Amino acid sequence: MSDQEPRKQADAPGSELGETARQMRAAEPYISAVWKLVGGAVVGVLGGYFLDRWLGTSPWLLLGLSLVGIGVGFYGFLHAMARLGKRK
């Protein structure tokens, strides 16, 4: 394979980011915000469940950490959205 030919092609117009990549990068902050919302609840519930099993405090840590997780998830989501709004 030649060294000259690829360079020409790489510099050609239209060799910038593809449409999918552009759209994914544009969507990434929103995906991240949604993951914060869902992930907060998931981590809270799982963390509470396993801590309860380990410490034998069922169901109190499950309940408590689920609420904390959901709260943090909402906070993270709103925080990300607010920052995104400011940037725009």
Next chain:
Amino acid sequence: MRKAMVLFACLFAGTVWASEQAGEHGVANESKDAEGDDVAGYILHHVADSNEYEFEVPLSHNHIPIHLPRILIPFHEGACTPMADTHGGHGEVYPGLGQGCLDLSITKHTVMMWLAALLLIGSLLIWSNRDKTKLVPRGAGANLFEMLVLFVRDELAIKNIGKEEGPRYVPYLLTAFFFILFMNLLGLFPWMATATGNIAVTCGLALCTFFVTQAAGIRAAGIGGYLKHLTGGVAPWLWPIMIPVEFLGLFTKPFALTIRLFANMLAGHIVIFFLLGLIFMLRNPAVALVSVPFAFGIYLLELFVAFVQAYVFTMLSALFIGMSVAMGHHDDHHHEGGESHDHGKAHHLG
């Protein structure tokens, strides 16, 4: 067109006749369920990984099994003692990692991966243009490889990662693309198996992409920027919850890569086996009039799918690497058409 319609009518008539035959003679037979179970068992046996390589001699019922070496590492005394097989399979069953037995045995899919790697190295050695004085590659193989290599570089790496950073990740993307392609294609040959139809293999490939993605992120943002990105940009007192959330979020992409490749490769093979299995399930050779052409059609589709899956895995890997690189390169981000995304202060370190 007329010929196609006649053929379709024949096939359809064949199916109807076959199903009627099955209704008259087959359903009454009590062994029908057992027959169906056998087909399912046969399919599962053929798509699953195994510790022995079985050659079926054509036009006979002879099987030549080749037992592959077992490598078992016990964590404590007697942890790798064989157990009774409760699933009715043949061969010995060993305890898993949970019982303290690490199984590093060579399996059918391991052999397929080695074979794919050997074929890939061999074909690249033969068809790569090693003569630097000749700029134009000669021969069909060399041209095909050049076309695929340029496609991965220009259409996948540069279009998903960017003109500046893209070429850096081309070697990894090419390795992933050709390795997956060779494994997918190998599975279409008789006596071979599709290693990408094994979730452990696809998980391993996805983990490679995961590590490259994280390395790209660290390289672009610096270790400080990468770690700050993991905090999600929230106040420090929320970090104990937010860090696990962001950490788990890292694994969603490789998880999608793992499941997608595994399920797509496995499904195609199961469909072909089931179409052919219909002949035995309905106990009527006339079903072959329909199921064999259909299975052949799916087989051709599988040939296409082998390329598509290699392409999609590489494309998604490039996309994830590109997103990770963009996290660190704030300025490039705007240049390359993507909107800036917000992860707190991480961008300032890019």
